[in-house]
Amino acid sequence: MIDRRNRPALVGAIVAGIAAFVLLLWLGLSPLLAWVGGWTIPTFALYGIDKRQAERAGWRIPEELLHGLALIGGVIGAWAGRAWFRHKTRKPVFLVVLVIASVLWAAIAVWVLLG
Numbered sequence: 001m002i003d004r005r006n007r008p009a010l011v012g013a014i015v016a017g018i019a020a021f022v023l024l025l026w027l028g029l030s031p032l033l034a035w036v037g038g039w040t041i042p043t044f045a046l047y048g049i050d051k052r053q054a055e056r057a058g059w060r061i062p063e064e065l066l067h068g069l070a071l072i073g074g075v076i077g078a079w080a081g082r083a084w085f086r087h088k089t090r091k092p093v094f095l096v097v098l099v100i101a102s103v104l105w106a107a108i109a110v111w112v113l114l115g
Contacts, residue, residue, distance in 0.1 A: 012042035043074025047081025067097045075101040
């Protein structure tokens with residue numbers, strides 16, 4: 001049985017894989033764009049779910065998971081989720097992680113484009 005705290009990570013990974021597959025094979029995006037686009041979707045969704053749970057005092061998505069999703073490729077979804085849901089805007093560590101993830105993925109994009 002999968003621990004409840006690990007379910008969002010598992011579901012997010014499955015959604016990211018399916019989304020990346022669709023973006024890569026069906027829409028013909030580059031592997032880099034498919035990867036980032038695939039991880040953007042569950043990252044955005046999990047920010048929204050965590051915000052809703054925070055308002056209801058329910059179970060929460062671990063902050064480490066939200067950081068990890070941004071770093072693994074969901075940085076656009078993290079920025080969008082942070083802005084759209086107004087979530088995690090008062091925690092400086094989230095801003096730091098998102099800036100680091102943005103620089104990381106920008107560097108990867110430049111490296112891939114320049115070959």
